[in-house]
Structure formats: structure tokens, C-alpha cells
Amino acid sequence: MAPPIYLDHAATTPVRQEVLEAMTPFFGARFGNPSSVHRWGRDARTALDEARSRVAACLKAQPDEIVFTSGGTEGDNLAIIGPWRMRRAHGRNAVVTSPTEHKAVLEVVHQIAREGGEERLLAVNACGVITPDVYEPMIDAEVAVCSVMWINNEIGVVQDIPAIGAHARSVGALMHTDAVQAFGKLAIDTTRLPVDLLSLSGHKIGAPKGIGAMYIRRGTPFEPLFHGGSQDRGRRPGTENVAFAVGLAVAAELQLAERERECARLCVMRDALQSAIMARVPDAVVHGAGATRAPHILNISVPGTDSESLLMALDLAGIAASGGSACQSGSVTPSHVLSAIGVSRSLAGAAVRLSVGKMSTDDDIARVGEVFPSLVEKARRLAGAA
């Protein structure tokens, strides 16, 4: 059997060799605790500070504006609850977000509502985009923080974060963006970007799972969620994961250095895949097709099929893809993102997300472009026979 093909880079990516090598010393001789006074501590502290500076540089930020986290979910939690708790007493009790956000944002906003905050959800259009006529009246002087994902993790749609952020600023609201999918795909310059908080995750860019970073612009009101230490200026107490922070820095730099070339390569592959599928399954529906899309995500529904069966058939054929949001048990449930953009339940239940990345090759795309339509044809024959 041909080697398996990984088309789920939006879910996670393998740790890059350079990253692994950079981390290795910190699992051995350089094991110190950065808070210790002795030489081991100093050595670890130096490495941590350097990693922080390097991650900051990737965002054109200052080192003290970077907080290391365990990943995207923690970053999203901190970035929304942190400022809201500080500002709610000052007449800013509302939090704004959209229904197409990652659960790490949506659930946080629901939690804030349970704690007495006001939840405001921005409607998205059929392409998944939030337009000014929707967000301008919703983001007002009562808003503590507005959180919008830059690149949607399921359908790849890009939101106009500079414009939404500029409006949020103009009314004194803080702007947060979940940039987990965007980092390494879009240029991010915090000196120009009207964003106060930004979260990113290591394992989407070749660093290990369990590390991420949050950018907090200087002067942003912020109350920590954890207590018990002065690490990361008290914003995220706990002994720092030096090895992973170093890994994140290396991965981020590599991602940035390769960004333009890699994005162009991914875009060609994604488009080729989309064309190959559409040529043989002309009634397939590409979600978010009418909007600006990230180069690496293709979310497609084939009427008359279901994602569960298609994903299994793809897996058995050696192709890794994903469906809607996977629940804890691993079963597939229809995506809240697709429901939010008005996709019917049956079509949403047929969605498959294919995401290209570092491991993808033209040969992969050619093979998937063959196999995917043939699996669809088989599934339809069966459905027709039943």
C-alpha cells in the first residue's frame, strides 16, 4: 500500500527537526529552573529570555509583551477573561465575538455571560465574513474586549482584523485575535496592527503540543487567571517550560522565514486539490469560497454523503483529514461554524476539511485528487442502492 498522506495540518503538525535539536539540551544538561539564583538557573533564564525576544521579534513586539502559555486554548482564555475582569467595573461589561470562533473563545464568552457579563455575537455572512455594518454598531463604549479569529480554523476564511481592530480602538474597546491558524500565513506586525491581545499555538507550526504564546500590548489592563508566582510578570505563574519556549521560538522563526514561499506553494496545492475534486464532483460545495481564504485549508461538502463515513473511508485509503469539531469520544458532530454561515444540516454533516502543510507534496495532491472523488462516487452508488 502507498504511504499514508497527512492532510490535517490545521489540526496539528509534526515537530520539526531543527526545533527538536534546539530543545534537546534543555532535557539534559541545561535543565535549570529559570527562577533559581545559581548557574543552572541563570543558564535557563538566559535561554528563556532569548526565546521570548525571538518570539517577540516574529511579531515585531517587545519581549515584555510576550507571555508563554500552554497553547491556543489557554491564550484565548487569558486574553478575554483577563481584560474583562479588569474592565467590567469601569462600565465595560460586554464582550463581543462571532459564532464562528473556536470553542476556546465561544465557551469563554459563555462563561463570562454566566458570571454576569454581556455576550454579543456578531453575525457572519454566508461566506463567513463579519462586515462593518454588523460589527460597527455592536462594538461600542460598553465593550471590554472584542475577540475575532483571524483565520478560521475550519473553513480558512480570513477576517479583516486591521479594520475591526481599528473600530474597536476608536471606541476604547480592546481587540483580541486568535491567530493560531494565521501565524506563519499572514504578516503580523504589532507596531501597525490595531490589536491589543493575540494568541498563537506552537503545535500548528512545528513546535510541540503544550506550548503557545500570547501577545499583550504594553499598558493593556489584565488580571491573571492563575495565582502563585511572579513568572511572566505574574501574568502566568508557574515554572516556565524552557525547552518548549525555545522550541516555539525556533519554529516561529522558521515559519516566518519561509512564509511567502511556503504560502505560495500551499496555495497552488490547495487550488489543485479543489479543482481535481470539483472536476469529478461538480456539485461539491466549497465553504468560504466567496471570501479571502487562507492558503492551507479546503473545507468541502459533497451532497448525499456524510463526513463520518467519508473520513473513515479516506483513513482506510491512507488519507488523513478531519470533519467538524471532534468531541471527546472522537465521534464527529456537525460543525457550529458551518451552521453559523447558514449551511444546511445535511450539507454540514457532509463536510470534510483537508489542510495542506509542510508534509504535503504534489504527489500527495495528485493521489488525493484521484482517491477522494472515487470514494465519493462509491458512497453515492451505495446511497442510491439503499
Place this chain on the structure above:
Amino acid sequence: MAGRRVLVAMSGGVDSSVAAALLHTQGYEVIGATMKLFCHGEDLPDRPCCSLDSVNDARRVCQQLGVPHYVLNLESAFGRDVVQDFVDEYSRGRTPIPCVRCNTFTKFRDLVRKADALECDWIATGHYARAIDGELHRGVDHGKDQTYFLWGIERDVVRRLLLPVGHQTKAETRAVAHRLGLDVIAEKVESQDICFVPDGDHIKIIRRELGGDTPSLQRGPFVLHDGTTVGEHDGFARFTIGQRKGVPGGFASAMFVIAIEPDTRAVVLGPREALMGRGLIARGVHWMCAEPRAVGDRVSVQHRHRATPVPAEIVRIDGDEIELALDAPLSAITPGQSMVLYDEDRVLGGGFIESGSRVARRLALPILASGV
């Protein structure tokens, strides 16, 4: 069928785990699948079946075998075909048998569709039953036999059914599990409850699905066969035919539930003798044998899980309705439960019990009258 690809329904328990392992050893291309049928969320302590831990156990077994494992979300279909029917049956004063409907609809219809989509030649489960030449037979271990719950499967599904543990005893199954290194699973506690009914409390499910003010949960009278009211109960859904628990005392002999009348919400009581019936009417009859039986044919009928079957004669067949005359009386013939017809170990077919027939009533009443 020439192919060797088999979809194995895996609950995470010892029987289906061993079934998967045995088929894998026999050279089948095994694909494991765990059906997610309902979601209790976080508010339930671990249960032996269908919990998240069970999914994880099944996945671990597959990982150990080196075969793929998938979780199939069948929640909405199961809710419609099984859970909804379960509460509706109680509302009608009957005692449902959800495992039969789960097997008939969820496992051996919806799951089979998934198997087709994956181009599986075979379907396998960990049931104690045997599929021989397209017909279903009792499992070798009669103490564990599960054919009572399997009579609703379509014949063309039986033809592609593999039931590896049906050919061995439970003790042998556990031994195989140990031999294969599935030690944790080998000693798992067996589930006896209905999987979606937490702590065996079906009232909770009825309340959740139909609301607390549903008639089957309202107060109603305990009455004797002649209509005399002898007490009050707090919901006829709490009772089943033959039940003694929760029934008022103070009679010459112990009293049992002999009927439930949803229209008046009455629970009818009578002595043990009144439970005996010499006839049985069932509906939704499904034949599993190549040649369906006819009026006048002799069969062996089982009316409860683990009950001893009795010989009977078919006296009437009307569409999907059947009436049997029993050679020996059966106790507590309960509407909503299954009756399964056998020829020795071979399953001929089955149906849902509608009532003990008029024959039964005529015989029962005089005894009842003299007893009270």
C-alpha cells in the same frame, strides 16, 4: 463472500474485544467501531457500557491489534428508534425491551449501512449467538445466550454476520482475553442494566423525555380484577407485569401486578395464579428462518430473557400478528417484551408481546375470583 474485511461493533467490553481479537487472528481485516448512542455529559459516574472510558477501552484494544478504530455517532437515530419508543411504551402501560430495538435498528441496520460505506464484507459483534447458514442459533453457552434480543435482524444481514464468541463459553472468552493480554478488559464488570438508563432508574428517563406531568408518572389506583380500589400508586410506569415490589399488602396471599390500564391509570393486582397464561398474542412478527411457520405448526416459545421455552402451537397468523396456544402455562406474559420462537437452538422468528390471549384470561379469572 470472498472478501475478508469485517466491521466489528465494539463496546469496550470483554465479549466484543475478544470477538475482534479472534477475527484478527483468523486473518480477517478488522475495523473496530464503537457506537456513540447517547451522551450523559459529565454528570454521570462511570458506567460499564457506552461511557467515554468504554470508547477508550475499545480504541486501546484496536491499537493493540494494530487495526483502525472509529467512533460512530448514532445518537439521533438511537434517540428516535430506541429511547423515544422506550418512554412511549411505558406511557402505553407496557414494558419495553430497548435492546431488541437497538439490535434491530441501530446495530443491524444503521451500523450495517456504515459497514457498506466502508466496503466491509462482514459485520461482527460480541453476542452469544451463532449464525449458521444464514440462520441464527443460540450461543453454545446457553446461560449467556442472547438470541432473545436478536430476532429482529434481517436475513440478509445474518448471512454476513460473524459471532465468534457465540461458539464458546463466557469462561473461555475471559480466558482468551487473558491469553491475548487484554487483562483489564477480561475482568471488567458485566453490564446488566439498560445502557442508557443510569442506575437502572427508568423513571428518570421518562421524566426527562416526557416531562414530570406525563400521565404514566401521575397517581392512580391499585385495583383488583373486579374493580375494587385497594390503594394508590404514584405512576403506572413504575410497574411491570409480575411485579410484587411496591404493591400493597394485607391480602390472604401475596399480590402481583397482573395488568396495567393506561386509560384509567389503574394497576391491576391479583394472586400469583392470575399471572399464568396459556395463550400469547404477539405483533410485529419477523421470521428469521428460510420458511416462515404456518397455522398448526409446532414451535418452542420463550417469553422472557432466560425463561425456559415451552412448546406451543400456532393457532392464528394475521399479517404480522400471531397467536399461540401454549402446552404449559407461562407466568407474567408481559406486553412490550419479546416472544421468540425456536426450533431447538435455531431461532425461527420473534415478535413483541401484545397480550396473554383470551384463553389465558378465561382460565385465570375463576382462580382470581376464588382467591380474593
